Amino acid sequence: MAKKQYDLIVFDWDGTLMDSTGAIVKCIQAAARDLGLPVPHESAAAHVIGLSLQEAMKKALPDIDPALYPRVVERYRFHYLSRDHELTLFDGVEEMLRELASKAYFLAVATGKSRVGLNRALNGTGLLSMFHATRCADETFSKPHPAMLQELTRELGQDIRRTVMIGDTTHDLMMANNAGAHGIAVQYGAHPVDQLHACNPVYSATSVDELHKWLAEHA
Structure with a gap:
């Protein structure tokens, strides 16, 4: 052997x-939409997958007020937790x-x-x-x-x-x-x-x- x-x-x-790639992309986009922020393109949202959540949101939405990142993270978690049981x-x-x-x-x-x-x-x-x-x-x-x-x-x-x-x-x-x-x-x-x-x-x-x-x- x-x-x-x-x-x-x-x-x-x-x-x-x-x-879970597609679900994560949709949750990032939904979080931005919830807060009236520019919605990142699918490719941009996919590219940050694998980073820590804070780092991912900073790269997916680089031009927003830094004070908004905790709210983006919170909305992302809301959307993800509502559907993570569907992932396989x-x-x-x-x-x-x-x-x-x-x-x-x-x-x-x-x-x-x-x-x-x-x-x-x-x-x-x-x-x-x-x-x-x-x-x-x-x-x-x-x-x-x-x-x-x-x-x-x-x-x-x-x-x-x-x-x-x-x-x-x-x-x-x-x-x-x-x-x-x-x-x-x-x-x-x-x-x-x-x-x-x-x-x-x-x-x-x-x-x-x-x-x-x-x-x-x-x-």
């Missing part, structure tokens, strides 16, 4: 494991995670979600016990700062060079680059493929199926 290339596999959540995992995610767990990989999540938001999602999908550790944007520096990956590897006693970060945004892949880890892109989430490939991932998957097969053969 070939020696494993990685010991720790870290996943982004939204747009990578959870099919991408097809094949649970099977992929269970197979990886059976092969004794360490599994983790590094996400722009808040701790409360991630715990809701993990409990709602039944995946809470699947991950050895998780890191959220309200607990440390936002992506693409390397802190999430650095903290996860320290917590689990793993080597950053034998760690891979899997995500649908350049924020995920740049975090991996900044930390000295490897990165894998998934093309079915928030960021355009050319932007993902500019971050030099070791692999780029067009579907969960492709990702699962690559991990089974190469990870």
Whole structure:
């Protein structure tokens, strides 16, 4: 049997494991609309997915009075919480995670979600016990700062060079680059493929199926 290339596999959540990109975009736009602010274009709203919520709103709505950002965040949360129970995992995610767990990989999540938001999602999908550790944007520096990956590897006693970060945004892949880890892109989430490939991932998957097969053969 070939020696494993990685010991720790870290996943982004939204747009990578959870099919939530469209819902997040609509909630950002609805929050702006509620407050009579310029409504960001779909591509601009999608581009901030993966950042901490405060940072995301600042980038999605860069020209508003800074005093309004807490209200934008509040309206975003209102809209998101009203529909997060409707969101589902991408097809094949649970099977992929269970197979990886059976092969004794360490599994983790590094996400722009808040701790409360991630715990809701993990409990709602039944995946809470699947991950050895998780890191959220309200607990440390936002992506693409390397802190999430650095903290996860320290917590689990793993080597950053034998760690891979899997995500649908350049924020995920740049975090991996900044930390000295490897990165894998998934093309079915928030960021355009050319932007993902500019971050030099070791692999780029067009579907969960492709990702699962690559991990089974190469990870």
